[in-house]
Amino acid sequence: MSASTAPTVADGIATGPQKKRTPVRPARVLLHVFLAGTALAWLAPLLWAIYAALRPYSETSEKGYVSWPDKLTFDNFTNAFTQSDMTHYFVNTLIIAVPAVLLTLFLSSMVAFYVSRFDFRVNLFLLLLFTAGNLLPQQVIITPLYRLYLLIDLPGITMSGKLYDSALGLVLIHIAFQSGFCAFVLSNYMRSLPHELTEAALVDGASVWRMYWQIVLPLCKPAMAALATLLSIWIYNDFFWALVLISTGENMPITSALNNLSGQFFTDNNLVAAGALLTAIPTLIVYFLLQRQFVGGLTLGANKG
Amino acid sequence: MTKTDTTPEKSGNPEAAVPPPGSAHAPAKKPATGHKRLLTKRDRLVLGVMAGLPTVLHVLLVWVTALASILLAFTTWDGIGFDSIKWVGLENFKELFTNNPQFWPAVEHNVVWFVVLILIPTPMGLFLAVQLDKKIRFSRVYQTAFFLPVVLSMAVIGFVWQLVYNPDTGLINSLIGANEPGKYIDWIGDPDLNLWAVLIAASWRHTGYMMILYLAGLKGVDPSLREASSLDGANEWQTFKNVIFPTLRPTNTVVLVVTIIEALRAFDLVFVFNGGAQGTELLSILVTSNIIGESSRIGYGSAIAVVLLLISLVVIIPYLISTFRKERRA
DSSP states (O other): OHHHHHHHHHHHHHHTTTSOOOOOOHHHHHHHHHHHHHHHHHHHHHHHHHHHHHSOHHHHHHHOSSSOOSOOOSHHHHHHHHHTTHHHHHHHHHHHHHHHHHHHHHHHHHHHHHHHHSOOTTHHHHHHHHHHHHHSOTHHHHHHHHHHHHHOBOTTTSTTSBSTTSHHHHHHHHHHHHHHHHHHHHHHHHHTSOHHHHHHHHHTTOOHHHIIIIIIHHHTHHHHHHHHHHHHHHHHHOOHHHHHHOOOGGGOOHHHHHHHHHHHTTTOHHHHHHHHHHHHHHHHHHHHHSHHHHHHHHHHTTTOO | OOSOOOOGGGOSOTTTTOOOGGGGGOOOOOOOGGGGGGOOHHHHHHHHHHHHHHHHHHIIIIIIHHHHHHHHTTEEOOSSSGGGOEEOTTHHHHHHHHHOTTHHHHHHHHHHHHHHHHHTHHHHHHHHHHHHTTOOTTHHHHHHHHHHHHHSOHHHHHHHHHHHHOTTTOHHHHHHTOOSTTTOOOTTTOTTTHHHHHHHHHHHHHHHHHHHHHHHHHHTSOHHHHHHHHHTTOOHHHHIIIIIHHHTHHHHHHHHHHHHHHHHHOOHHHHHHHTTOTTOOOHHHHHHHHHHSSOOOHHHHHHHHHHHHHHHHHHHHHHHHHHHHHHHHO
16 A cells, blocks of 8 residues: 555645645645545554454454554464465466456457447447346346356366356356446447548458457557456456356355355454455555556446446 | 547546546447448458357347346246246245245345435545545545445455454454443344444445546536636535536436446345345345255246346336437437
8 A cells, every 4th residue: 555655645746836826724624634534434444454464363362352462463364375275266266357358358349349330220229238238236147047057068178067167157257247338338439439540441441350450449448458457356356156156165266265265264353354355455456556547447437337 | 520529549548538427428420321331241241240249148148047037037946957947927926025024124125225325425425526626635545545445345345344343353342342242232143233234334335436436527527617606706515516516417327327236236245244144135145045045946036036137127227218318319
């Protein structure tokens, strides 16, 4: 956190003098007190989790959690990491998230290209289908999906021999579900690109694929970057699909594996806190590095549920 | 291109490229109709594959399964073999409405979930956005603090808040001295308290989300409006009420839809918290427990999913109609 607050604080100071110099007004001071207080209260649960994770179990079981620390250690973090084989679950998540993000972007950009650059009669219907699909609560489709995944045999392709309980299954549902959102955002974005671009290419005899790959797609980079950031965080954070569609603990991605882990650590809150925080670290890193893209993506897709 | 569109490609800065929610449907130019005639056969084939492949995947996994849910809701099925599927008409629904002690509480909790989110974190998010929009110092720091929970997974949020709510080791009980046997306040277990406890955690996250949406909306407000208003002698509150807030209408629509959908989707937090035990039942939890629980009552689970689907469609359909009508008019 401190790494990222430093530049932003500097930002604030840098923009300070640009404003018309305002005398220190009591209202402003009050506002800062209010915002700082609320911000601190907002961070309190997280700070509390960090504090709990930094303390040895023996100490808190003796003195209680609300007490002055005798010593602070990273032992809980290292224990949670090694005892629970977290690397394994992080790798599981990567195996799911990387292809899911890339393929979602690729496939939905093709649909978006189709509906936004041509005026076929099905366009509106297609776009409606994708957009509405993404707004449905996941539980609406889970029962048949679960059965479908159990029915599809993939011997030799997935470890489980089925679509169920496989990374492939999760990748597919992530693509199918998230492409609705991405297709909607990207088609809006592509529509804002001047039509002359593709028209000229078409007249010059460029193929449709070239128009997509060499003209439209490169122009969509900002939107794609924003969506990629957003999708990475969402897919990384997914709990529900993995909970229902994965049965072997070994195959679980990190977020749902945490649920099992907390069962193992049942009595040791400090260890659970450390585990939960470790799970959150990758998303926090992505967020702090790509804050603009992430927030940008959210508001690009403000139409999403 | 006569329309003054927000042309995002002009600036390399992705954040500036973000159109405010309202203009996401900015008037788009109708493609020239002569366009299609220039396409070769091969082009048409390529286009067909480009749109077809993703559509098949999406339709198969999302829409076919949604339809299957509707069909299965009128049957009983233990999930083993197709011959055990039996048509039972409205039986599942009848049982659900009259004979399931968890159903009506779940519906009620979903409604409460929405009401709380729209009444507390949403105005709070708007308020914070208005304050942070004043270009004050440290704005980014505050923004980050409020937004941080949105980046975390709901499951992680559940674990973090358990550390706050635990009866014997939690922060609240330790602070108020209720962490000794006999004095416990069971925030997670008490059916009168647990829904509110979860909702505090949900609101904690929702506030930051709403704040960002409103900040984006406020960015789109024409500064000259504000200037004109202050020249007319309006104070801050009057300016907000009469000038700024009305221009946020598109954002408000989005916020409303997002909040309803979030309330219908609520799942992870409760699942991690107490598995949707007494006091925190939700429709989503009831559907899921029919799949991953011991009882494999496919038809019955589907009936609950259909109720959830119907409620969602009441929101989704009008929203899409208004969104796409705007687009067509353009």
